Amino acid sequence: METEFANLIKLQKLDIEIRNTSVLLDDIPHQINEIDKKSEESLQIVQTAKDNFSQNQKKRRNLESELQDIKEKTEKYKRQLNEVKTNKEYSSLLKEIDDTNAKIDSLEEEIIGEMLSADDIEKEIKAASKKAEEVQVELSRKKEVIFQEKNKAEKKLNDLEAEREELIPKIPSDQMKLYKQISKTKNGIVLSPVTEEFCTMCHMRVRPQMVNELIAGTQITTCENCGRILYYVKKSD
Numbered sequence: 382m383e384t385e386f387a388n389l390i391k392l393q394k395l396d397i398e399i400r401n402t403s404v405l406l407d408d409i410p411h412q413i414n415e416i417d418k419k420s421e422e423s424l425q426i427v428q429t430a431k432d433n434f435s436q437n438q439k440k441r442r443n444l445e446s447e448l449q450d451i452k453e454k455t456e457k458y459k460r461q462l463n464e465v466k467t468n469k470e471y472s473s474l475l476k477e478i479d480d481t482n483a484k485i486d487s488l489e490e491e492i493i494g495e496m497l498s499a500d501d502i503e504k505e506i507k508a509a510s511k512k513a514e515e516v517q518v519e520l521s522r523k524k525e526v527i528f529q530e531k532n533k534a535e536k537k538l539n540d541l542e543a544e545r546e547e548l549i550p551k552i553p554s555d556q557m558k559l560y561k562q563i564s565k566t567k568n569g570i571v572l573s574p575v576t577e578e579f580c581t582m583c584h585m586r587v588r589p590q591m592v593n594e595l596i597a598g599t600q601i602t603t604c605e606n607c608g609r610i611l612y613y614v615k616k617s618d
């Protein structure tokens with residue numbers, strides 16, 4: 382047997398579903414944002430590796446130019462060896478040549494070091510690009526799923542709202558007034574099912590006499606503890 386306020390129960394179920402669907406929809410921009418952030422991060426890793434490569438190349442060019450200068454300087458010293466007049470000048474030049482040769486060795490070593498890191502960086506760029514591509518595919522797939530969910534939720538919300546519109550005129554105005562009143566103070570949870578003699582929402586025991594009234598379902602009864610409208614639901618086994 383339907384109670385006098387069966388439509389009110391329907392309204393409560395609709396309102397809860399409307400709220401849940403709205404919460405779901407409200408979260409979608411955040412989800413899209415998170416995906417865009419991840420996508421941006423994977424591209425940023427590639428960019429950082431590319432920047433490292435540019436820096437490596439620039440450093441190598443500088444070292445090579447420095448090496449060229451020192452080599453020219455060494456050649457100049459060597460030519461001067463033939464022109465010096467004193468032993469002192471001669472040994473001083475040899476010392477200069479030793480120094481520049483040492484510098485040439487260390488520069489050449491540094492250049493080799495930069496070349497080796499260039500190889501590593503190129504591998505990094507390749508790996509990061511591959512990873513980024515995979516991430517992009519995965520993320521756009523996820524985005525697609527989210528958009529589908531969004532469309533579905535929007536459609537569902539429209540249907541629920543339409544159903545609500547249709548239902549409202551069928552509810553007596555005094556019931557509607559009470560519903561709105563309780564809704565304000567109980568955060569939208571106006572009705573509470575009673576099974577096993579307990580108010581589901583506040584877990585307060587309902588007096589046996591009241592349970593009988595609820596089973597009859599002829600009038601609106603509110604919970605003595607939480608003030609919500611009670612309705613009886615037979616315990617499912």
Ligand SMILES: [Zn+2]
Nearest residue numbers: 580583604607
């Ligand atoms: Zn209660």
